[in-house]
Amino acid sequence: MALPPLHDTIAAIATAPGSGAIGVVRLSGPESFRLAEQIFVTKRRLSALPGGRVIYGQLRDGSELIDEALALTFRAPHSYTAQDVIELQTHGGPAVLRAVLALCLRRGARLAGPGEFTLRAYLNGRIDLVQAEAVLDLVMAQSDQARRNANLGLSKALSRELDRIQMDLTGVYGNLQAVLDYPEEGVPESEFATPLRQALARCERLLATAKAGAMVRRGARLAIVGRPNVGKSSLLNALLGYPRSIVSELPGTTRDYLEAPLELDGVPITAIDTAGIRTATDTIEAIGVGAAKEIAAAADLTILLLDGSTPLTPDDHELLAELTPGRTLLAINKCDLPPAWSPAALGVAALPVSAARGSGLTELKQAIRERLIGEAAGSELWLSSERHAAALTRVMEALRRALNAPDDLAAIDLEEGLQALAEITGRGEIAEETLTYIFQHFCVGK
Ligand SMILES: Nc1nc2c(ncn2[C@@H]2O[C@H](COP(=O)(O)OP(=O)(O)OP(=O)(O)O)[C@@H](O)[C@H]2O)c(=O)[nH]1
Ligand SMILES: [Mg+2]
Structure with a gap:
C-alpha cells in the first residue's frame, strides 16, 4: 500500500469522539491558512498571520453560524507536522465538529488517515520513527x-x-x-x-x-494457584482492596477462574483467582482444576500459595514440582496463625503473608513488580x-x-x-509497508 501524498492539505477531528467541553479540528498543509480563512470569520486576515497566535472568530457556512471558535496558528516548520497548521477550537459537540470538518473538506481539504499528522512529522524529519511510535504509546498509555x-x-x-x-x-x-x-x-x-x-x-x-516494556504496555497476567482453602480468593481480594471473589472455609469454594484488573506501581495487571488444585471430587471441579493449571502455565507470573498453618500435603508438593521456578513466586499464607511447618523445609525463598490481616502485602506487591519488570525497573531506557x-x-x-x-x-x-x-x-531505508503498518494503529486526527 502506497503512502498518502505529503503536500496536500489534510483535516481531521483531533479530539476524542463524544461530547466534550472543547473539540479541535486540525488542518495541516500548505493551504491550511487560506482554507481556514474561508470558513472562519474574524476581523484579521487569517492567511496573513504568523504562527503562535490565538484568535477569536465565528465558524460560518455561508450565512449560517456553526459555532464561535478559536483558531490557533502554527507556521512551518514550527508545528507538529512541520507544515502550516491551523487548529480550530470549537465547543466539543459531535455535530459541531462534524459540521466544521465537512466544511473543511468541501473547501478542498482531504480527510486525514489514521496517524497522518504524525506520519507527516516523521516524513518531514521533525521526529524519528521511535518518537512517532512513542506518540502512539503515549496516547494509548x-x-x-x-x-x-x-x-x-x-x-x-x-x-x-x-x-x-x-x-x-x-x-x-x-x-x-x-x-x-x-x-x-x-x-x-x-x-x-x-x-x-x-x-x-x-x-x-x-x-x-523489551519484555518488561511490553508487559507495561500490554499488561501482565498474574495467576494465584494452590490447593483448596489456602486462601487464594482471600489473597486476590486483599490485593484488590475489595471483596471480588467468594471466600469460605469450605475447600473447593472457587470452581471457575476469575479475573480482576489491578495496577501495581504503574504496571497494569490482570490478577486471576483459580480453583483449588487437588484430585477433583466431581466433573465440574475437574474442569476448574484443569483451567487453573492452564492459566498458571500461560501466566507471566504465578503465585503459588501455601498454607502455613496446616502441614504441607502431597498436592502442595506436586505443585511445587510442576510450576516453572522462573515464573513462580512462593507465598505462605495465614502467617497470623501458629505455623505448622518451617519455611526452611521448602529449600527456596517464600514470602509470609496474611491475606486475612493484610500483612506482608507490601512486600508481596514489591516482589511481584520486581519479578515482572525486574532489572528494567531501574533502567532509564x-x-x-x-x-x-x-x-x-x-x-x-x-x-x-x-x-x-x-x-x-x-x-x-x-x-x-x-x-x-x-x-x-x-533513518535508513524503510519499507512503505512498515510505515503503513505502524501508522494504521494511530487514531485519525493524531
Ligand atoms: N487465619 C487466616 N485465615 C485465612 C487467611 N486467608 C484466608 N483465610 C481463611 O481460609 C479459608 C479459605 O479461604 P479462601 O480464600 O476461600 O481460600 P481459597 O484458596 O480460595 O479456597 P478454594 O476456593 O476452596 O480453593 C477462609 O475461611 C478464610 O477466611 C489468613 O491469612 N489467615
Ligand atoms: Mg477460592
Whole structure:
C-alpha cells in the first residue's frame, strides 16, 4: 500500500469522539491558512498571520453560524507536522465538529488517515520513527509506567542510544573496509572484536528491557494457584482492596477462574483467582482444576500459595514440582496463625503473608513488580515496541555472525546489522509497508 501524498492539505477531528467541553479540528498543509480563512470569520486576515497566535472568530457556512471558535496558528516548520497548521477550537459537540470538518473538506481539504499528522512529522524529519511510535504509546498509555516509558521514547533518549550503537558499528565497519583494501595487515582486535562486543552488550541491555516494556504496555497476567482453602480468593481480594471473589472455609469454594484488573506501581495487571488444585471430587471441579493449571502455565507470573498453618500435603508438593521456578513466586499464607511447618523445609525463598490481616502485602506487591519488570525497573531506557525488539534481535544476530566470520564476510554481516538498526529509527531505508503498518494503529486526527 502506497503512502498518502505529503503536500496536500489534510483535516481531521483531533479530539476524542463524544461530547466534550472543547473539540479541535486540525488542518495541516500548505493551504491550511487560506482554507481556514474561508470558513472562519474574524476581523484579521487569517492567511496573513504568523504562527503562535490565538484568535477569536465565528465558524460560518455561508450565512449560517456553526459555532464561535478559536483558531490557533502554527507556521512551518514550527508545528507538529512541520507544515502550516491551523487548529480550530470549537465547543466539543459531535455535530459541531462534524459540521466544521465537512466544511473543511468541501473547501478542498482531504480527510486525514489514521496517524497522518504524525506520519507527516516523521516524513518531514521533525521526529524519528521511535518518537512517532512513542506518540502512539503515549496516547494509548493506560498506566503511569506506560506513560513514563512513552515519554522516554519521545524524549529521544532511546534514539540517542541507538545512534551511539550505530556510530560504534559504523566505526568498526570503516576499520574493516580499510583492512579489506590491505588484507595482509589484518584488523586488530581493538578495532574490531572489542568495539563489536561493546555494541553487542549495549544491544543486549536494551533488549533485556523489551519484555518488561511490553508487559507495561500490554499488561501482565498474574495467576494465584494452590490447593483448596489456602486462601487464594482471600489473597486476590486483599490485593484488590475489595471483596471480588467468594471466600469460605469450605475447600473447593472457587470452581471457575476469575479475573480482576489491578495496577501495581504503574504496571497494569490482570490478577486471576483459580480453583483449588487437588484430585477433583466431581466433573465440574475437574474442569476448574484443569483451567487453573492452564492459566498458571500461560501466566507471566504465578503465585503459588501455601498454607502455613496446616502441614504441607502431597498436592502442595506436586505443585511445587510442576510450576516453572522462573515464573513462580512462593507465598505462605495465614502467617497470623501458629505455623505448622518451617519455611526452611521448602529449600527456596517464600514470602509470609496474611491475606486475612493484610500483612506482608507490601512486600508481596514489591516482589511481584520486581519479578515482572525486574532489572528494567531501574533502567532509564525501555524498549516497549515489539517491532524494535525484533529488529534489535536481528542486529545482534548479525553482530554475532560478524564476530565469527572472516573479514570480507564480516563486512556483509555488519551492513545487515546497520540496516536492521536503521529500521528502528526509520533513518535508513524503510519499507512503505512498515510505515503503513505502524501508522494504521494511530487514531485519525493524531
Ligand atoms: N487465619 C487466616 N485465615 C485465612 C487467611 N486467608 C484466608 N483465610 C481463611 O481460609 C479459608 C479459605 O479461604 P479462601 O480464600 O476461600 O481460600 P481459597 O484458596 O480460595 O479456597 P478454594 O476456593 O476452596 O480453593 C477462609 O475461611 C478464610 O477466611 C489468613 O491469612 N489467615
Ligand atoms: Mg477460592
